[in-house]
Amino acid sequence: MSATSPLRDRAAIAGIGQTEFSKRSGRSELQLAAEAARAALDDAGIDASEVDGMVTYTLDSTNEIELVRSLGVPELTFYARVPYGGGGTCAVVLQAAMAVATGAANVVIVYRAFNERSGRRFGEARELGPSATVGSGSAWIGWYMPYGLTTPALWASLQFQRYMHDYGVTNADFGRYSVVCRKHAATNPDAWFYGKPITLADHQSSRWIVEPVLRLLDCCQESDGGVALVVTRRERVRDLRRGGARIVAAAQGVSFGGDIVTNYHHDDLARLPEMAVVARKLWRDSGLGPDDVQAAMLYDHFSPIVFMQLEELGFCKRGEARDFIAGGNVEIGGKLPVNTHGGLLGEAYIHGLNHITEAVRQLRGTAVNQIAGIEHIVVTAGMSGLILGRA
Amino acid sequence: MIPRFPPVAGIDDRFFWEGVQAGELRLQRCRDCGRLRHPPGPMCPDCHSLAWSSEPASGRGTVYSYVIPRHPPAPAGDEPTIIVLVELDEGVRLVSNLCGIEPAVVRNGMRVEVFFADLPEGFRLPQFRVAAESQR
Numbered sequence: 001m002s003a004t005s006p007l008r009d010r011a012a013i014a015g016i017g018q019t020e021f022s023k024r025s026g027r028s029e030l031q032l033a034a035e036a037a038r039a040a041l042d043d044a045g046i047d048a049s050e051v052d053g054m055v056t057y058t059l060d061s062t063n064e065i066e067l068v069r070s071l072g073v074p075e076l077t078f079y080a081r082v083p084y085g086g087g088g089t090c091a092v093v094l095q096a097a098m099a100v101a102t103g104a105a106n107v108v109i110v111y112r113a114f115n116e117r118s119g120r121r122f123g124e125a126r127e128l129g130p131s132a133t134v135g136s137g138s139a140w141i142g143w144y145m146p147y148g149l150t151t152p153a154l155w156a157s158l159q160f161q162r163y164m165h166d167y168g169v170t171n172a173d174f175g176r177y178s179v180v181c182r183k184h185a186a187t188n189p190d191a192w193f194y195g196k197p198i199t200l201a202d203h204q205s206s207r208w209i210v211e212p213v214l215r216l217l218d219c220c221q222e223s224d225g226g227v228a229l230v231v232t233r234r235e236r237v238r239d240l241r242r243g244g245a246r247i248v249a250a251a252q253g254v255s256f257g258g259d260i261v262t263n264y265h266h267d268d269l270a271r272l273p274e275m276a277v278v279a280r281k282l283w284r285d286s287g288l289g290p291d292d293v294q295a296a297m298l299y300d301h302f303s304p305i306v307f308m309q310l311e312e313l314g315f316c317k318r319g320e321a322r323d324f325i326a327g328g329n330v331e332i333g334g335k336l337p338v339n340t341h342g343g344l345l346g347e348a349y350i351h352g353l354n355h356i357t358e359a360v361r362q363l364r365g366t367a368v369n370q371i372a373g374i375e376h377i378v379v380t381a382g383m384s385g386l387i388l389g390r391a
Numbered sequence: 392m393i394p395r396f397p398p399v400a401g402i403d404d405r406f407f408w409e410g411v412q413a414g415e416l417r418l419q420r421c422r423d424c425g426r427l428r429h430p431p432g433p434m435c436p437d438c439h440s441l442a443w444s445s446e447p448a449s450g451r452g453t454v455y456s457y458v459i460p461r462h463p464p465a466p467a468g469d470e471p472t473i474i475v476l477v478e479l480d481e482g483v484r485l486v487s488n489l490c491g492i493e494p495a496v497v498r499n500g501m502r503v504e505v506f507f508a509d510l511p512e513g514f515r516l517p518q519f520r521v522a523a524e525s526q527r
Contacts, residue, residue, distance in 0.1 A: 142398065142401075143430050144486050147474055147487055147488050147516065148394065148460060148472045148488065149458075150395075154460055158486070161456040161458055161499075162456040162476075165499045208459075209461060209462045210458050210461060211461050216462070256436070264486065
């Protein structure tokens with residue numbers, strides 16, 4: 001424990017809140033955000049009048065000023081947004097933790113809410129806007145859409161296929177992760193797939209979405225819903241009724257030549273250099289290593305990325321995630337339980353922010369699929385990560 | 392056929408799409424240090440030079456990875472689209488389509504060569520086919 005990061009243990013997640021996860025919420029995205037934020041404040045036992053900071057994703061449709069108006073927050077001294085979609089899911093917590101550690105704000109709401117199934121579906125092909133050129137931040141998409149590479153499943157798979165090729169990984173290997181995920185979701189009443197476990201045979205008979213990489217049961221859901229967190233000073237959390245989760249380390253990651261989902265220009269496409277950046281920073285800043293965490297909530301928009309993240313984080317060697325997962329290590333009771341709520345495949349896709357709420361529940365000891373003896377959990381998104389500890 | 396949307400050209404990459412119209416696969420090269428780069432950009436990451444030129448690539452390379460979109464399904468009778476990441480012999484990669492081949496026989500490492508196709512959607516794209524050299 002020789003870490004010297006000034007951010008270490010300064011802030012904590014004091015409250016978590018969410019709406020139901022559905023396919024048709026029947027209400028506005030602003031309402032979902034407000035409901036989730038109110039639930040997170042109630043959970044923390046902190047009044048809306050104390051909120052002075054907000055962080056969300058650049059993609060979120062709810063403006064800070066609208067959420068301020070809904071919650072009756074008197075004033076904000078800090079607000080920020082993080083780009084790159086789900087890749088920024090842990091970075092929103094990094095922003096909030098930095099604000100708290102520096103005094104830019106004392107109580108920060110982190111939120112993500114959308115009607116991603118009943119409204120604008122993420123899984124659908126959409127035409128490029130006129131701004132999708134070099135320098136617009138959308139250069140990546142402009143080079144790929146004309147060739148029919150039009151959906152997140154396709155963008156990601158063109159890299160995953162190389163991972164499969166280099167390490168001899170098959171779609172059935174990916175299916176073993178999906179089975180675990182759905183097993184965890186099956187006992188989580190909040191999960192869309194509550195009570196609906198699958199077998200490997202179910203996975204292998206589900207239709208191809210992208211051959212030879214992804215079947216339907218390798219893909220996360222499209223969901224409607226909202227999730228919010230309350231981040232504040234760690235000392236404050238000690239006094240709260242329900243406790244919370246200490247923010248031990250937090251990091252973002254960009255690596256030269258990288259892209260958002262279309263990572264085609266790194267030297268070695270069987271790796272995730274952005275996650276390697278995040279992993280190095282997390283382990284260095286926390287003074288911890290892979291043997292010091294008892295569970296992992298790993299971003300799983302599509303099953304293969306779980307394999308690549310396990311390897312980049314050092315939980316297994318390169319090309320060995322297949323054996324690590326087949327060996328039962330990622331199940332509850334295994335060496336490193338992963339996505340104990342059912343993940344984005346089984347619970348819901350709230351851009352990954354629902355991974356963080358599950359990590360907090362595990363650290364509080366209130367998860368439906370509770371793991372014994374939890375001290376630290378690693379949470380990742382493609383371009384960011386967190387290590388959380390018991391408050 | 393799955394949807395294919397027309398390319399959008401900007402100041403920094405117009406040369407590429409003009410090259411496609413002219414039947415050339417153009418790559419960008421730094422005029423100061425000679426580094427080749429793709430996708431294009433205004434500045435050389437090695438020497439920070441803003442001076443660059445474009446030149447036709449060989450159009451030959453190998454399949455680095457590939458995918459076949461299966462859902463939503465292509466209309467009955469349509470050839471399935473094969474999307475490839477091609478590693479050009481010049482050392483840079485680009486995304487395109489591989490044509491005239493059954494999806495089941497596509498493999499990483501196949502030798503491919505460029506051609507230019509006017510699509511029914513009304514625009515022209517560089518496309519790839521199995522290289523003549525590997526069919527002999």
